[in-house]
Amino acid sequence: MNILAFIPARGGSKGIPGKNLYQVAGNPLLFYTIDLAKKIDKNVIPFLSTDDNEIKAYGRSLGLIDDYLRPKELASDSSATIDAVMHALEWFQKSGEVEFDTILLLQPTSPIRILTEVQSAIHRFKESKMESLVSVTLMREHPFECIKSVEDSWSFLEKPNKKVTGRQGYTGNYYFLDGSFYLATVEFLKNNKAFVVEGKTHLFESKLRYSIDIDELEDMEIAECILERKLKI
Known part of the structure; x- marks a missing residue:
């Protein structure tokens, strides 16, 4: 199984200008996602999808050396990530370098992950x-x-x-999609145009307290x- 670790990092950001290269705990925000992607497994290929030359250059400095740049029309505020994924797959298909049957979506805006959890999820x-x-x-605010x-x-x-008189009496398993990772086969994405489909997508419970x-x-x-x-631990 060849897995494309798809890292979407467009240049524009209204909330935080230059968000993907914003310095966080001594490194650009993007560093934490690329660094984790490189450590997962030899069959997991990190891939940076960006329309921004500065972000592209930073990716190259971390060893991501492909020539891909995302088209501007797929990098606006309203652009869907799934469209960017499909465009990247077409690019790889035309290049003839490697074929992927699975996509691991790793958003730079969710930098707090546990490497062993991602590895365990892929194994499962x-x-x-x-x-x-x-x-x-698990939801911190119970329904x-x-x-x-x-x-x-x-x-x-x-x-x-x-x-019930206290939280110990709260029942049910309630979760939220924490953004840490999304994993789907290419066939699933082609058929559903989404990573998550109710009734079809399985859940991997992270042990992170704060995501x-x-x-x-x-x-x-x-x-x-x-x-x-x-970093201090």
Whole structure:
């Protein structure tokens, strides 16, 4: 199984200008994703999808030496990642260098990952002959405490079958898609035009307590605190 570790890193960013090269705990944000991708397995090929020459140059400095640049029309705020993935696969097909049957999506905006978890997920994916697998984390805000508001009324997202007096009585397994990784076969992506499909995608529970998907500067500051702590361990 040849796996393309697809790392999307376009140049434009409204929330944090230059986000992918923003310095976090001593390194550009992009460093943490590329560094992990290179360590996963010899059959996992790191691939940087960017429209930005500065980001491309940084990728080259870390050993990613292909000549690919993402077209500008696939690098706008409204561009879908799946379209960028498909374009990259067509590029590889035309180059005739290597064929991939599986895509591992690693977003630079989720720099806090556990390498052994990614490796374990790939092993499970192979052994169970899955088509789609996504990383999830237990919800910190339990649905018994989450509220949906509609105009002047509101309701809890979920309600217990019986009265509970503390969190120890909260039941059910509730997760959120933490953005750490998405894994799918090329065939699955072609058929569904998505990495995650309800009823088809399997879940991989991460043991991370805090998973960050960076969108605002405050997210970057939180990620820096966690990464600095990891580097000291």
